[in-house]
Amino acid sequence: MWGAYTASPGGKKVCFALAKPTASETNPTNRPRNPVYMFISTRPADKVTNEISLVVGYPFKAGTEATAQVGGSNFALYTQQDGAWIKNATEEAKMVDAMRGGDNAVIKGVSAKGTQSTDTFSLKGVAQALDRTAQECK
Numbered sequence: 628m629w630g631a632y633t634a635s636p637g638g639k640k641v642c643f644a645l646a647k648p649t650a651s652e653t654n655p656t657n658r659p660r661n662p663v664y665m666f667i668s669t670r671p672a673d674k675v676t677n678e679i680s681l682v683v684g685y686p687f688k689a690g691t692e693a694t695a696q697v698g699g700s701n702f703a704l705y706t707q708q709d710g711a712w713i714k715n716a717t718e719e720a721k722m723v724d725a726m727r728g729g730d731n732a733v734i735k736g737v738s739a740k741g742t743q744s745t746d747t748f749s750l751k752g753v754a755q756a757l758d759r760t761a762q763e764c765k
Contacts, residue, residue: 628646628749628751628752629644629645629646629750629751629752629753629755629756630644630645630646630756631643631644631645631755631756631757631759631760631763632644632645632760633760633763633764639670639672639673640670640671640672640763640764641668641669641670641764642668642669642759642760642761642763642764643666643667643668643669643760644666644667644753644756644757644759644760645664645665645666645667645756646664646665646748646749646753646756647662647663647664647748648663648665648734648746648747648748649731649747649748649749650745650746650747651663651744651745651746651747652744652745652746653742653743653744653745654742654743654744654745655742658685658738658740658742658744660683660684660685660744661682661684661685661709662682662684663681663682663683663684663746664681664682665679665680665681665732665734665748666678666679666680666681666682667679667723667726667753667756667757667760668680669760669761669764670764671764671765677719677720677723677757678712678719679695679712679713679719679722679723680710680711680712681693681704681710681711681712681734681746682709682710683709683710683711683734683736683744683746684709685709685738685739685740685742685744686708686709686738686739687706687707687708687709687711687736687737687738687739688706688737688738688739688741689739691706691736691737692704692705692706692714693706693711693734693735693736693737694734694735694736695713695722695732695733695734696732696733696735697722697725697726697729697731697732697733697750698725698728698729698730700721700722700725702714702715702718702721702722703715704734704736706736711734711736723757726750726753727750727753727754727757729750730749730750730751731747731748731749731750732747732748732750733745733746733747733748734746734747734748
């Protein structure tokens, strides 16, 4: 389920849609992880709109990419520590559009210890959450 939130760190307004995965798997199974979140952030002061990011609950293997699959489209994500962001900024709007019209986003990555993870996010409510953040941060 997607929620819409607003914060003002340092007086700069930030609006974001946020969700936890509806399903998470690791291979090998049952590897410990911190909570996993996907954010879609808008920061007017930085001229940033709908920036997609993830916190995956473990440090990624250095120098590896993660992938996001939304419907029939795949997007490469660059990784740093426990975070991931879309690699090609020009694809960000395409991924957001795919998410607005899609059922699920599936994120795959590999941890520093070699564990493979698959996190599935339901996209139910993402359009409404994005509409709210756009309204709050226009």
